Amino acid sequence: MSILKDLLLVNKSTLKKTLKLFMSNWIIVFTGFVYTLLNIALMIVMNVIFRIPIIRFFSGIVSFIATSAMISNYLYLLSQIIRYGKVTLQDFKEGFTVYLWKIYGVLFIGWAASFLFDRIIAPLIYSINLSLAGTISFIISFLVLVLVNALPESIYQKHYSAWDTVTYAFNFVKENWIEWFVPNIIMLGLFYLVTGNVIKDVLAISSGFFFNFSIKGILLYVIGQIMFSFIMIYRGILFDVLSTSTRRKRAFMQHLYK
Template sequence: MNILQDLLLVNKSTINKTSKLFLKNWVIVFTGFVYTLLNIGLMIVMSLLFTLPILRFFSGIISFIATSAMISNYLYLLNQIIRYGRVTIQDFKEGFRVYLWKIYGVLFIGWAASFLFDRIIGPIIFSMSGALAVNIGFIISLLVLILMNALPESIYQKHYSSWDTVLYAFEFVKENWIEWFVPNVIMLGLFYIVTGNVIKDVFAISSGFLYSISIKGILLYIAGQIMFSFIMIYRGILFDILSTSTRRKRAYMQHLYK
Protein backbone atom coordinates (compact mmCIF):
# COMPACT_ATOMS: atom_id res chain seq x y z
CA MET A 1 0.00 0.00 0.00
CA ASN A 2 1.52 3.34 -1.05
CA ILE A 3 1.43 6.56 0.94
CA LEU A 4 -1.60 7.97 -0.90
CA GLN A 5 -3.67 4.84 -0.32
CA ASP A 6 -2.63 4.88 3.34
CA LEU A 7 -3.64 8.53 3.71
CA LEU A 8 -7.05 7.87 2.20
CA LEU A 9 -7.60 4.73 4.29
CA VAL A 10 -6.57 6.30 7.60
CA ASN A 11 -8.38 9.59 7.13
CA LYS A 12 -11.58 7.97 5.87
CA SER A 13 -11.68 5.92 9.05
CA THR A 14 -10.74 8.93 11.17
CA ILE A 15 -13.37 11.26 9.76
CA ASN A 16 -16.11 8.64 10.21
CA LYS A 17 -15.19 8.07 13.86
CA THR A 18 -14.75 11.78 14.52
CA SER A 19 -18.15 12.66 13.07
CA LYS A 20 -19.92 10.11 15.27
CA LEU A 21 -18.06 11.13 18.42
CA PHE A 22 -18.49 14.85 17.79
CA LEU A 23 -22.25 14.56 17.26
CA LYS A 24 -22.53 12.50 20.44
CA ASN A 25 -20.36 14.89 22.48
CA TRP A 26 -21.22 18.28 20.96
CA VAL A 27 -21.26 19.82 24.43
CA ILE A 28 -17.45 20.06 24.27
CA VAL A 29 -17.95 23.06 21.97
CA PHE A 30 -18.92 25.15 25.01
CA THR A 31 -15.73 24.43 26.96
CA GLY A 32 -14.02 27.26 25.10
CA PHE A 33 -16.44 29.74 26.66
CA VAL A 34 -15.83 28.25 30.12
CA TYR A 35 -12.04 28.49 29.72
CA THR A 36 -12.41 32.10 28.57
CA LEU A 37 -14.27 32.96 31.78
CA LEU A 38 -11.67 31.11 33.84
CA ASN A 39 -8.87 33.01 32.09
CA ILE A 40 -10.58 36.31 32.82
CA GLY A 41 -10.87 35.30 36.47
CA LEU A 42 -7.20 34.29 36.47
CA MET A 43 -6.15 37.67 35.05
CA ILE A 44 -8.16 39.46 37.74
CA VAL A 45 -6.48 37.38 40.46
CA MET A 46 -3.05 38.01 38.94
CA SER A 47 -3.66 41.77 38.84
CA LEU A 48 -4.61 41.71 42.53
CA LEU A 49 -1.52 39.71 43.43
CA PHE A 50 0.73 42.18 41.62
CA THR A 51 -0.48 44.91 43.96
CA LEU A 52 1.04 42.99 46.89
CA PRO A 53 4.87 42.85 46.72
CA ILE A 54 5.03 39.76 48.91
CA LEU A 55 2.80 37.77 46.55
CA ARG A 56 4.37 38.87 43.26
CA PHE A 57 6.89 36.04 43.48
CA PHE A 58 4.11 33.46 43.61
CA SER A 59 2.01 34.95 40.81
CA GLY A 60 4.04 33.21 38.08
CA ILE A 61 3.77 29.84 39.82
CA ILE A 62 0.02 30.29 40.34
CA SER A 63 -0.43 31.27 36.69
CA PHE A 64 1.56 28.21 35.54
CA ILE A 65 -0.51 25.87 37.71
CA ALA A 66 -3.83 27.41 36.65
CA THR A 67 -2.89 27.21 32.97
CA SER A 68 -1.75 23.59 33.40
CA ALA A 69 -5.05 22.74 35.11
CA MET A 70 -7.15 24.14 32.26
CA ILE A 71 -5.07 22.33 29.63
CA SER A 72 -5.34 19.15 31.72
CA ASN A 73 -9.09 19.52 31.86
CA TYR A 74 -9.49 19.85 28.10
CA LEU A 75 -7.12 16.99 27.29
CA TYR A 76 -8.90 14.74 29.78
CA LEU A 77 -12.24 15.47 28.12
CA LEU A 78 -10.73 14.57 24.75
CA ASN A 79 -9.35 11.36 26.24
CA GLN A 80 -12.77 10.37 27.60
CA ILE A 81 -14.43 11.05 24.25
CA ILE A 82 -11.87 9.07 22.27
CA ARG A 83 -11.49 6.17 24.73
CA TYR A 84 -15.05 5.80 26.00
CA GLY A 85 -17.17 7.70 23.50
CA ARG A 86 -18.68 10.08 26.02
CA VAL A 87 -17.94 12.90 28.42
CA THR A 88 -19.74 13.76 31.67
CA ILE A 89 -19.91 16.57 34.20
CA GLN A 90 -17.85 14.40 36.55
CA ASP A 91 -15.15 14.15 33.88
CA PHE A 92 -15.09 17.93 33.71
CA LYS A 93 -14.70 18.20 37.49
CA GLU A 94 -11.90 15.61 37.62
CA GLY A 95 -10.08 16.80 34.52
CA PHE A 96 -8.34 19.76 36.14
CA ARG A 97 -5.97 17.52 38.07
CA VAL A 98 -5.51 14.37 35.93
CA TYR A 99 -2.58 15.64 33.82
CA LEU A 100 -1.83 18.74 35.91
CA TRP A 101 1.74 17.99 36.99
CA LYS A 102 2.66 16.28 33.75
CA ILE A 103 1.66 19.40 31.82
CA TYR A 104 3.30 21.62 34.42
CA GLY A 105 6.54 19.71 33.83
CA VAL A 106 6.27 20.12 30.06
CA LEU A 107 5.58 23.85 30.40
CA PHE A 108 8.53 24.18 32.76
CA ILE A 109 10.80 22.53 30.18
CA GLY A 110 9.54 25.03 27.61
CA TRP A 111 10.04 27.91 30.02
CA ALA A 112 13.60 26.78 30.84
CA ALA A 113 14.49 26.54 27.14
CA SER A 114 12.98 29.96 26.48
CA PHE A 115 14.79 31.46 29.47
CA LEU A 116 18.11 30.04 28.25
CA PHE A 117 17.60 31.54 24.79
CA ASP A 118 16.33 34.93 25.98
CA ARG A 119 19.00 35.45 28.64
CA ILE A 120 22.09 33.82 27.13
CA ILE A 121 21.87 32.82 23.46
CA GLY A 122 19.56 35.60 22.29
CA PRO A 123 21.66 38.53 23.57
CA ILE A 124 24.80 37.07 21.94
CA ILE A 125 23.04 36.84 18.57
CA PHE A 126 21.44 40.27 19.05
CA SER A 127 24.87 41.82 19.66
CA MET A 128 25.86 40.62 16.18
CA SER A 129 22.60 41.48 14.44
CA GLY A 130 19.21 42.49 15.81
CA ALA A 131 17.43 41.33 12.66
CA LEU A 132 19.18 37.97 12.85
CA ALA A 133 18.05 37.50 16.46
CA VAL A 134 14.44 38.24 15.50
CA ASN A 135 14.57 35.84 12.54
CA ILE A 136 16.14 33.06 14.60
CA GLY A 137 13.52 33.57 17.29
CA PHE A 138 10.77 33.23 14.68
CA ILE A 139 12.37 30.10 13.19
CA ILE A 140 12.66 28.50 16.64
CA SER A 141 8.99 29.25 17.40
CA LEU A 142 7.98 27.72 14.07
CA LEU A 143 10.11 24.62 14.68
CA VAL A 144 8.56 24.16 18.13
CA LEU A 145 5.07 24.39 16.60
CA ILE A 146 6.01 21.76 14.01
CA LEU A 147 8.19 19.34 15.98
CA MET A 148 6.03 19.47 19.12
CA ASN A 149 2.74 19.49 17.23
CA ALA A 150 1.59 16.15 18.64
CA LEU A 151 2.48 17.06 22.23
CA PRO A 152 -1.14 17.35 23.50
CA GLU A 153 -2.03 13.90 22.18
CA SER A 154 1.22 12.45 23.54
CA ILE A 155 0.29 13.76 26.98
CA TYR A 156 -3.15 12.20 27.27
CA GLN A 157 -2.62 9.02 25.25
CA LYS A 158 0.84 7.96 26.42
CA HIS A 159 1.93 7.31 29.98
CA TYR A 160 5.37 8.92 30.08
CA SER A 161 7.10 11.48 32.26
CA SER A 162 7.11 15.10 31.13
CA TRP A 163 10.56 14.85 29.53
CA ASP A 164 9.85 11.49 27.88
CA THR A 165 6.56 12.86 26.58
CA VAL A 166 8.42 15.67 24.83
CA LEU A 167 10.83 13.14 23.30
CA TYR A 168 7.97 10.87 22.21
CA ALA A 169 6.10 13.75 20.55
CA PHE A 170 9.24 14.57 18.55
CA GLU A 171 9.75 10.94 17.50
CA PHE A 172 6.10 10.60 16.52
CA VAL A 173 6.25 13.63 14.21
CA LYS A 174 9.53 12.41 12.74
CA GLU A 175 8.07 9.00 11.91
CA ASN A 176 4.61 10.12 10.79
CA TRP A 177 5.13 13.61 9.41
CA ILE A 178 3.27 13.04 6.12
CA GLU A 179 0.32 11.17 7.66
CA TRP A 180 0.08 13.71 10.48
CA PHE A 181 0.56 17.05 8.74
CA VAL A 182 -1.41 16.52 5.52
CA PRO A 183 -4.82 16.35 7.26
CA ASN A 184 -3.78 18.87 9.93
CA VAL A 185 -2.73 21.49 7.39
CA ILE A 186 -5.95 20.99 5.43
CA MET A 187 -8.12 21.34 8.54
CA LEU A 188 -6.25 24.38 9.86
CA GLY A 189 -6.46 25.94 6.40
CA LEU A 190 -10.24 25.54 6.43
CA PHE A 191 -10.32 26.90 9.98
CA TYR A 192 -8.46 30.01 8.84
CA ILE A 193 -10.75 30.51 5.83
CA VAL A 194 -13.86 30.38 8.03
CA THR A 195 -12.65 32.27 11.11
CA GLY A 196 -9.66 34.29 9.95
CA ASN A 197 -7.72 32.96 12.96
CA VAL A 198 -4.43 31.08 12.97
CA ILE A 199 -3.81 28.55 15.75
CA LYS A 200 -0.19 29.14 16.78
CA ASP A 201 -0.24 27.61 20.26
CA VAL A 202 0.53 23.91 20.64
CA PHE A 203 -1.62 23.89 23.78
CA ALA A 204 -4.60 25.81 22.39
CA ILE A 205 -7.79 24.79 24.22
CA SER A 206 -10.23 27.01 22.33
CA SER A 207 -10.62 28.69 18.96
CA GLY A 208 -9.76 32.08 20.45
CA PHE A 209 -11.49 34.97 22.19
CA LEU A 210 -14.86 36.50 21.32
CA TYR A 211 -13.60 39.82 19.98
CA SER A 212 -16.96 41.19 18.82
CA ILE A 213 -20.39 41.07 20.47
CA SER A 214 -22.05 41.57 17.08
CA ILE A 215 -24.15 38.83 15.50
CA LYS A 216 -21.38 38.18 12.98
CA GLY A 217 -18.75 38.01 15.74
CA ILE A 218 -20.81 35.58 17.82
CA LEU A 219 -21.56 33.36 14.81
CA LEU A 220 -17.88 33.28 13.83
CA TYR A 221 -16.92 32.41 17.42
CA ILE A 222 -19.43 29.54 17.52
CA ALA A 223 -18.30 28.31 14.09
CA GLY A 224 -14.70 28.49 15.28
CA GLN A 225 -15.48 26.49 18.41
CA ILE A 226 -17.32 23.84 16.41
CA MET A 227 -14.43 23.48 13.96
CA PHE A 228 -11.80 23.56 16.71
CA SER A 229 -13.56 20.84 18.72
CA PHE A 230 -13.94 18.67 15.62
CA ILE A 231 -10.26 19.15 14.74
CA MET A 232 -9.07 18.21 18.23
CA ILE A 233 -11.15 15.02 18.30
CA TYR A 234 -9.90 14.24 14.78
CA ARG A 235 -6.30 14.72 15.87
CA GLY A 236 -6.80 12.42 18.84
CA ILE A 237 -8.21 9.59 16.74
CA LEU A 238 -5.57 10.07 14.04
CA PHE A 239 -2.81 10.01 16.67
CA ASP A 240 -4.23 6.83 18.18
CA ILE A 241 -4.19 5.08 14.79
CA LEU A 242 -0.73 6.26 13.76
CA SER A 243 0.93 5.67 17.14
CA THR A 244 -0.32 2.09 17.43
CA SER A 245 0.34 0.89 13.88
CA THR A 246 2.68 1.07 10.91
CA ARG A 247 1.80 1.49 7.24
CA ARG A 248 2.49 -2.21 6.67
CA LYS A 249 0.26 -3.23 9.56
CA ARG A 250 -2.53 -0.95 8.32
CA ALA A 251 -2.25 -2.47 4.83
CA TYR A 252 -2.51 -5.97 6.28
CA MET A 253 -5.44 -5.06 8.56
CA GLN A 254 -7.14 -2.48 6.36
CA HIS A 255 -10.54 -4.12 6.88
CA LEU A 256 -10.44 -2.66 10.42
CA TYR A 257 -10.20 0.89 9.08
CA LYS A 258 -13.35 0.83 6.98
Protein backbone atom coordinates in the same frame (compact mmCIF):
# COMPACT_ATOMS: atom_id res chain seq x y z
CA MET B 1 0.41 -0.15 0.61
CA SER B 2 1.20 3.16 -1.11
CA ILE B 3 1.35 6.38 0.90
CA LEU B 4 -1.66 7.82 -0.95
CA LYS B 5 -3.80 4.75 -0.37
CA ASP B 6 -2.79 4.68 3.29
CA LEU B 7 -3.69 8.37 3.67
CA LEU B 8 -7.10 7.88 2.10
CA LEU B 9 -7.84 4.74 4.08
CA VAL B 10 -6.80 6.11 7.48
CA ASN B 11 -8.43 9.52 7.07
CA LYS B 12 -11.68 8.07 5.72
CA SER B 13 -11.95 5.92 8.84
CA THR B 14 -10.84 8.79 11.11
CA LEU B 15 -13.37 11.20 9.60
CA LYS B 16 -16.18 8.70 10.06
CA LYS B 17 -15.30 8.11 13.72
CA THR B 18 -14.81 11.82 14.37
CA LEU B 19 -18.24 12.74 12.99
CA LYS B 20 -19.87 10.11 15.16
CA LEU B 21 -18.03 11.11 18.33
CA PHE B 22 -18.45 14.84 17.72
CA MET B 23 -22.21 14.54 17.18
CA SER B 24 -22.62 12.58 20.41
CA ASN B 25 -20.29 14.83 22.43
CA TRP B 26 -21.11 18.28 21.01
CA ILE B 27 -21.16 19.65 24.54
CA ILE B 28 -17.35 19.88 24.39
CA VAL B 29 -17.78 22.94 22.15
CA PHE B 30 -18.86 24.96 25.19
CA THR B 31 -15.63 24.30 27.10
CA GLY B 32 -14.09 27.16 25.12
CA PHE B 33 -16.56 29.56 26.72
CA VAL B 34 -15.79 28.17 30.18
CA TYR B 35 -12.02 28.51 29.75
CA THR B 36 -12.43 32.05 28.45
CA LEU B 37 -14.47 32.99 31.53
CA LEU B 38 -11.98 31.25 33.83
CA ASN B 39 -9.10 33.14 32.21
CA ILE B 40 -10.90 36.46 32.68
CA ALA B 41 -11.67 35.61 36.32
CA LEU B 42 -8.05 34.56 36.88
CA MET B 43 -6.73 37.84 35.46
CA ILE B 44 -9.07 39.85 37.68
CA VAL B 45 -8.09 37.93 40.82
CA MET B 46 -4.37 38.13 40.02
CA ASN B 47 -4.56 41.87 39.36
CA VAL B 48 -6.10 42.33 42.81
CA ILE B 49 -4.00 39.90 44.84
CA PHE B 50 -0.60 40.33 43.24
CA ARG B 51 -0.50 44.09 43.58
CA ILE B 52 1.27 43.42 46.87
CA PRO B 53 5.02 43.36 46.05
CA ILE B 54 5.84 40.61 48.55
CA ILE B 55 3.59 38.00 46.91
CA ARG B 56 3.94 39.24 43.32
CA PHE B 57 6.79 36.75 42.91
CA PHE B 58 4.29 33.87 43.03
CA SER B 59 2.06 35.21 40.24
CA GLY B 60 3.95 33.30 37.56
CA ILE B 61 3.67 30.02 39.45
CA VAL B 62 -0.07 30.50 40.03
CA SER B 63 -0.58 31.36 36.35
CA PHE B 64 1.36 28.25 35.29
CA ILE B 65 -0.70 26.01 37.55
CA ALA B 66 -4.01 27.53 36.44
CA THR B 67 -3.09 27.18 32.76
CA SER B 68 -1.93 23.59 33.33
CA ALA B 69 -5.22 22.77 35.08
CA MET B 70 -7.35 24.07 32.19
CA ILE B 71 -5.26 22.23 29.59
CA SER B 72 -5.50 19.09 31.74
CA ASN B 73 -9.26 19.45 31.85
CA TYR B 74 -9.64 19.71 28.08
CA LEU B 75 -7.24 16.86 27.34
CA TYR B 76 -9.02 14.62 29.84
CA LEU B 77 -12.35 15.30 28.12
CA LEU B 78 -10.77 14.37 24.77
CA SER B 79 -9.35 11.23 26.35
CA GLN B 80 -12.78 10.19 27.60
CA ILE B 81 -14.39 10.85 24.22
CA ILE B 82 -11.81 8.83 22.30
CA ARG B 83 -11.54 6.02 24.85
CA TYR B 84 -15.17 5.64 25.96
CA GLY B 85 -17.15 7.62 23.40
CA LYS B 86 -18.70 10.08 25.86
CA VAL B 87 -18.02 12.72 28.50
CA THR B 88 -19.94 13.54 31.67
CA LEU B 89 -20.12 16.43 34.09
CA GLN B 90 -18.07 14.33 36.51
CA ASP B 91 -15.31 14.06 33.89
CA PHE B 92 -15.25 17.85 33.65
CA LYS B 93 -14.94 18.17 37.45
CA GLU B 94 -12.12 15.62 37.64
CA GLY B 95 -10.25 16.76 34.55
CA PHE B 96 -8.50 19.76 36.12
CA THR B 97 -6.07 17.55 38.06
CA VAL B 98 -5.61 14.40 35.93
CA TYR B 99 -2.68 15.65 33.82
CA LEU B 100 -1.94 18.77 35.88
CA TRP B 101 1.63 18.06 36.91
CA LYS B 102 2.64 16.40 33.66
CA ILE B 103 1.49 19.50 31.77
CA TYR B 104 3.14 21.76 34.34
CA GLY B 105 6.38 19.88 33.68
CA VAL B 106 6.01 20.25 29.91
CA LEU B 107 5.30 23.98 30.24
CA PHE B 108 8.29 24.34 32.56
CA ILE B 109 10.53 22.69 29.96
CA GLY B 110 9.25 25.17 27.38
CA TRP B 111 9.76 28.08 29.77
CA ALA B 112 13.31 26.95 30.64
CA ALA B 113 14.24 26.64 26.95
CA SER B 114 12.77 30.08 26.23
CA PHE B 115 14.58 31.57 29.26
CA LEU B 116 17.94 30.19 28.15
CA PHE B 117 17.40 31.48 24.63
CA ASP B 118 16.42 34.98 25.80
CA ARG B 119 19.24 35.28 28.34
CA ILE B 120 22.14 33.56 26.59
CA ILE B 121 21.61 33.03 22.86
CA ALA B 122 19.53 36.09 21.96
CA PRO B 123 22.03 38.65 23.41
CA LEU B 124 24.79 37.11 21.29
CA ILE B 125 22.64 37.39 18.17
CA TYR B 126 21.63 40.96 19.05
CA SER B 127 25.28 41.93 19.26
CA ILE B 128 25.85 40.63 15.73
CA ASN B 129 22.65 41.59 13.94
CA LEU B 130 19.54 43.03 15.60
CA SER B 131 17.13 42.15 12.79
CA LEU B 132 18.49 38.60 12.60
CA ALA B 133 17.35 37.87 16.15
CA GLY B 134 13.67 38.29 15.24
CA THR B 135 14.04 35.97 12.26
CA ILE B 136 15.77 33.28 14.31
CA SER B 137 13.14 33.58 17.04
CA PHE B 138 10.38 33.06 14.45
CA ILE B 139 12.18 30.06 12.94
CA ILE B 140 12.60 28.46 16.38
CA SER B 141 8.92 29.01 17.24
CA PHE B 142 7.90 27.49 13.92
CA LEU B 143 10.17 24.48 14.41
CA VAL B 144 8.76 23.88 17.89
CA LEU B 145 5.22 24.04 16.49
CA VAL B 146 6.14 21.48 13.83
CA LEU B 147 8.49 19.12 15.66
CA VAL B 148 6.31 18.58 18.75
CA ASN B 149 2.97 19.15 17.04
CA ALA B 150 1.54 15.96 18.53
CA LEU B 151 2.32 17.04 22.09
CA PRO B 152 -1.32 17.33 23.30
CA GLU B 153 -2.12 13.82 22.10
CA SER B 154 1.12 12.45 23.56
CA ILE B 155 0.18 13.90 26.94
CA TYR B 156 -3.20 12.23 27.28
CA GLN B 157 -2.65 9.03 25.30
CA LYS B 158 0.81 8.02 26.51
CA HIS B 159 1.85 7.46 30.12
CA TYR B 160 5.28 9.10 30.16
CA SER B 161 7.05 11.72 32.24
CA ALA B 162 7.06 15.33 31.05
CA TRP B 163 10.41 15.06 29.30
CA ASP B 164 9.68 11.64 27.78
CA THR B 165 6.34 12.99 26.54
CA VAL B 166 8.12 15.76 24.66
CA THR B 167 10.64 13.34 23.12
CA TYR B 168 7.86 10.91 22.20
CA ALA B 169 5.93 13.68 20.42
CA PHE B 170 9.09 14.54 18.47
CA ASN B 171 9.72 10.91 17.48
CA PHE B 172 6.07 10.43 16.53
CA VAL B 173 6.17 13.40 14.15
CA LYS B 174 9.49 12.19 12.71
CA GLU B 175 8.06 8.75 11.95
CA ASN B 176 4.59 9.82 10.78
CA TRP B 177 5.11 13.30 9.37
CA ILE B 178 3.30 12.69 6.07
CA GLU B 179 0.29 10.93 7.59
CA TRP B 180 0.09 13.49 10.41
CA PHE B 181 0.62 16.80 8.64
CA VAL B 182 -1.41 16.29 5.46
CA PRO B 183 -4.79 16.23 7.26
CA ASN B 184 -3.64 18.73 9.90
CA ILE B 185 -2.58 21.32 7.34
CA ILE B 186 -5.88 20.93 5.50
CA MET B 187 -7.91 21.34 8.71
CA LEU B 188 -5.89 24.29 10.02
CA GLY B 189 -6.06 25.92 6.59
CA LEU B 190 -9.86 25.65 6.64
CA PHE B 191 -9.89 26.95 10.21
CA TYR B 192 -7.93 30.03 9.14
CA LEU B 193 -10.08 30.66 6.06
CA VAL B 194 -13.28 30.53 8.11
CA THR B 195 -12.24 32.26 11.35
CA GLY B 196 -9.17 34.29 10.40
CA ASN B 197 -7.32 32.80 13.41
CA VAL B 198 -4.02 30.94 13.30
CA ILE B 199 -3.24 28.35 15.96
CA LYS B 200 0.40 29.09 16.77
CA ASP B 201 0.81 27.09 19.97
CA VAL B 202 0.36 23.32 20.31
CA LEU B 203 -0.96 23.85 23.85
CA ALA B 204 -3.14 26.89 23.10
CA ILE B 205 -6.10 24.89 24.35
CA SER B 206 -7.11 26.83 27.43
CA SER B 207 -6.85 30.31 25.95
CA GLY B 208 -10.03 30.18 23.88
CA PHE B 209 -10.56 32.65 21.07
CA PHE B 210 -11.48 36.14 22.20
CA PHE B 211 -14.16 37.92 20.25
CA ASN B 212 -15.57 41.37 19.83
CA PHE B 213 -19.15 41.93 20.89
CA SER B 214 -20.66 42.17 17.44
CA ILE B 215 -22.92 39.68 15.74
CA LYS B 216 -20.16 38.74 13.33
CA GLY B 217 -17.58 38.45 16.11
CA ILE B 218 -19.76 36.21 18.25
CA LEU B 219 -20.73 34.07 15.25
CA LEU B 220 -17.10 33.56 14.24
CA TYR B 221 -16.25 32.70 17.84
CA VAL B 222 -18.93 29.99 17.94
CA ILE B 223 -17.89 28.59 14.56
CA GLY B 224 -14.26 28.65 15.68
CA GLN B 225 -15.09 26.65 18.82
CA ILE B 226 -17.02 24.08 16.78
CA MET B 227 -14.19 23.68 14.27
CA PHE B 228 -11.51 23.57 16.98
CA SER B 229 -13.35 20.84 18.90
CA PHE B 230 -13.81 18.80 15.73
CA ILE B 231 -10.11 19.18 14.84
CA MET B 232 -8.95 18.09 18.30
CA ILE B 233 -11.15 14.97 18.26
CA TYR B 234 -9.93 14.18 14.74
CA ARG B 235 -6.30 14.59 15.83
CA GLY B 236 -6.86 12.33 18.82
CA ILE B 237 -8.29 9.51 16.72
CA LEU B 238 -5.63 9.93 14.03
CA PHE B 239 -2.86 9.89 16.65
CA ASP B 240 -4.29 6.74 18.21
CA VAL B 241 -4.25 4.97 14.83
CA LEU B 242 -0.77 6.11 13.79
CA SER B 243 0.88 5.56 17.18
CA THR B 244 -0.39 1.99 17.49
CA SER B 245 0.26 0.76 13.95
CA THR B 246 2.62 0.94 11.00
CA ARG B 247 1.81 1.36 7.32
CA ARG B 248 2.52 -2.34 6.78
CA LYS B 249 0.23 -3.33 9.65
CA ARG B 250 -2.52 -1.04 8.34
CA ALA B 251 -2.18 -2.62 4.89
CA PHE B 252 -2.58 -6.08 6.42
CA MET B 253 -5.61 -5.00 8.49
CA GLN B 254 -7.08 -2.51 6.02
CA HIS B 255 -10.56 -4.04 6.34
CA LEU B 256 -10.71 -2.51 9.85
CA TYR B 257 -10.30 1.03 8.50
CA LYS B 258 -13.27 1.03 6.15
